[in-house]
Amino acid sequence: MSKRSPLQNAxxxxxxxxxxxxxxxxxxxxIALAVGRMQVSSAYIFRSVGEKFGMDAALDTxxxxxxxxxxxxxxxxALLVGAGLSVSGCAFQSLFANPLATPDTLGVASGACFGAALALLFGAGLLWVQGSAMLFGLxxxxxxxxxxxxxxxSPLGMMILSGIMVGSLFTALISLVKFVADxxxxxxxxxxxxxxxxxxANYRSLALGAPxxxxxxxxxxxxxxxxxxxxxxxxxARATGMNLPAMRAVTVLCATAVTAACVSMCGQVGWIGLLVPHIARMRYGNNHLALVPASVMIGSAFTVIVDTLARTLTPSELPLSILTAMIGAPFFIVLMRRSGGWRL
Amino acid sequence: MILSVDNGCFSYKRGGKEVLKNVSFSAAPGDVVAILGANGAGKTTLLRCILGFLKWSSGGSFLDGKNMKEIPHRALWRTVAYVPQAKGTASATTVLEFVLLGRGSHIGTFAKPSATDLAYADASLSRLRIGHLAQKRCTELSGGELQMTLIARALAAQPQILVLDEPESNLDFKNQLLVLEAVSSLAAEGMTCVFNTHFPAHALQRANKALLLSADGGSRFGGADAIITEENIRNAFGVQVAIGQMQAEGKTVPDVVPVEICEF
Structure with missing residues (x-):
């Protein structure tokens, strides 16, 4: 751990x-650019990037x-989704003062998924899928x-229990959508x-979801x-002079919007919102001044690596959620035991 | 700055039983006001009403005659600071980071603490002589250390009025003394201190004014010596006490000793 000088750093x-x-x-x-069914050398990547900035280079179409x-x-x-889900995990944990609060455990992800599936059922465009995901996430x-x-x-356990129930309610509704779907x-x-x-992923859906x-x-x-x-x-919280209702509303809106936009672009990718903020907590402490930027960086890097594994491990592509859980769970247990647990 | 409550009434349900009836008191700079009352008499409710966390059903709290609900949040919380009960709910940040949260009313919505804010947080730790805790995690603090940290967080806002909810509950003798000494020394420097307590003796030792709440919602306010009498305590708590003076180490310390439960 690096030493902090208290009077220079908050x-x-x-x-x-x-x-x-x-x-x-x-x-x-x-790594992700280089690895895949077609290996690309890093030298080539540098040449190609250089060419985009006006340098002369011989390139392979x-x-x-x-x-x-x-x-x-x-x-x-992957960068966007990793950063987004990690930050919304942080925000939900802070909002509910609960280390287990994440888009998944609060039912937000399932709600957003249902909203998106419902929009897909009606053959709506991506913007509608996003809007509907956001609405049902909220x-x-x-x-x-x-x-x-x-x-x-609110007692810690109760919020998570009700999140699990709300999540399963929306999972049931998703099944209903599937049942009536063509x-x-x-x-x-x-x-x-x-x-x-x-x-x-394509640039068009990115342009719609990224903002x-x-x-x-x-x-x-x-x-x-x-x-x-x-x-x-x-x-x-109120005694710090903060406008608590406004702060809560902004936080829940942002965290839900981020989750919903991620879900509408790539479906439900579990674990990231729980895993990444806690990895960041164990390394950088619980102060959100450090925690939020650390979660963005770790979350985006983590998701890019996991997605690279998803498309390269087997000849046919693995669903991302399987991998995040399979890599995430043991990694998480090791970290948790080594650092002796965590608190908010 | 004068903190006053004028005919404050409060009931949890509209038209329901009044928990607080026509409570009035005032506190000037340097005053220490102790709020006493049996369990359920409404001590914590009163503090929450004074600070605006609960809305008075009639009457109100005032700063220099101005109704507190008309004072903007930021301005209000630069003048008044609240020290909650130390129940171990603290976050796992370092003590210094935690004390910095007390600067909230001075820091812009989108800003982070500046060097000035850090200096104030550091100063309030030193003022309470707990500077050595700065880099310790809040979750590793003892009960006494946590209570002092909460007071330091309140002081970081540079308030003129400090409102403490049972600051010396759940602490051992030494830590009780540390907390009460801190209250006394702050008051000596001109801070107005209002605190809830379960200990009439602490009120006699530390407060110059006392507010005694009885179970029916009524209250008495006045000089601590005039309010904390054997008769008033018997009426409010249903306990016969003996009030006396203890002498040791050249000091005279008032004490209140419970004798027996009175039958009603």
């Missing part, structure tokens, strides 16, 4: 940590197409909050999409110091 990242965190996604992107038409949009999507978090909060402070055309599309995959994710991340980033106050009890 608990944010040190210059060294910043450099390491910036390097992580860059390295992950380099087939490799060019693989790199920039197929791999890059997919990598960008509805899910509202239901979870209403069911799980009691007078005053088995020839709609059902395969919905099912494939639900499994969670980056393979459908919601980026704006959500940006707002949560500039409010990151206040996320610390949000973890306090209601009276304590």
């Amino acid at each position: 608990g944010g990242l040190t210059a060294g940590s910043r450099a390491v965190l910036l390097l992580l996604p860059v390295l992950a992107v380099m 087939q490799l060019e197409s693989v790199l920039w038409k197929y791999r890059l949009p997919r990598i960008l999507l 509805l899910a978090v509202l239901l979870t909050y209403l069911a799980g909060s009691s007078k005053g402070r 088995t020839e055309s709609q059902l395969p599309a919905i099912t494939y999409w639900l499994m969670g995959s980056m393979s459908a 919601a994710v980026l704006i959500g991340i940006f707002v949560l980033y500039i409010l990151r110091w206040r996320l610390n106050i949000l973890t306090l009890s209601e009276d304590e």
Whole structure:
């Protein structure tokens, strides 16, 4: 652990940590660009990038197409989804003062999935899919909050239990959508999409989904110091002069918008919202000044690597959720035991 | 700055039983006001009403005669600070990071703490002589250390009025003394301190004014010596006490000793 000088640093990242965190996604992107059914040397990648900036280089048209038409949009999507789900995990954990709160455990992801599936059922365009995902994501978090909060402070377990119930309610509704969907055309599309995959990534869907994710991340980033106050009890938070209802509303809107936009682009990818913030907590502490940027960087790098594994491990592509769980769970247990657990 | 409550009434349900009836008191700079009352008499409710966490059903709290609900949040919480009960709910950040949260009313919505904010947080730790805890995690603190940290967080806002909810509950003798000494020394420097307590003796030792709540919602306010009498305590708590003076180490310390439960 790096030493902090208390009078220069309010608990944010040190210059060294910043450099390491910036390097992580860059390295992950380099690896992801190079690896695949068609191997591309890093020398070629540098040449090709150089060419884009006006340098002269001899390029291979087939490799060019693989790199920039197929791999890059997919990598960008993975970066975006990883950063987005990690930050919304952080935000939900702070909002509910609960280390287990994530888009998945609060039912937000299932709600957003149902909204998206419903829109797909009606053959709606991507913008509608996103809007519907957002709407039902918000509805899910509202239901979870209403069911799980009691007078005053909500007990930790109750919020998660009600999240699981709301999640299963929306999972049932998703099954209903599948049941009534046309088995020839709609059902395969919905099912494939639900499994969670980056393979459908293209620049058009990125252009539609990215703004919601980026704006959500940006707002949560500039409010990151206040996320610390949000973890306090209601009276304590108000006694810092913060407009608590407004802060809560902005946080829940941003975190849900980010989750919904991610879900509408690549389906449900579990684990990231729980795994990444806690990896960041164990390494960089619980201060959101450090935690939010660290989660963005670790989350994006992690998701790019996992997606690269998903498309290279086996001849046919693996669904992302299977991998995030299979890599995530043991990694998580090892980290948890080594660091002796965690608290908010 | 004068903190006053004028005819404050409160009931949890509209038209329901009044938990607090026409409570009035005032506190000037340097005053220490102790709020006493049996369990369920409404001590915590009163504090929450004073601070605006609960809405008075009639009456109100005032700063220099201005109704507190008309004062903007940020301005209000630069003047008044709240120290909650230390129940171990603290986050796992370092003590310094935690104390910095007390600067919330001075830090812009989209800003992060500046060097000035850090200096104030550091100063309030030093003022309470807990500077050595700065880099410790809040989850590793003892009960006494956590209570002092909560007071430090409140002081970081540079308030003129400090409102403490049972600051010395759940602490051992030494930590009780540390917390009460901190309250006394802050008051000596001109801070207004209002605190809830379960210990009439602490009120006698530390407060110059006392507010005694009885179970029916009524209250008495006045000088601590005039309010904390054997008769008033018997009426409010249903306990016969003996009030006396203890002498040791050249000091005279008032004490309140419970004798027996009174039958009603």
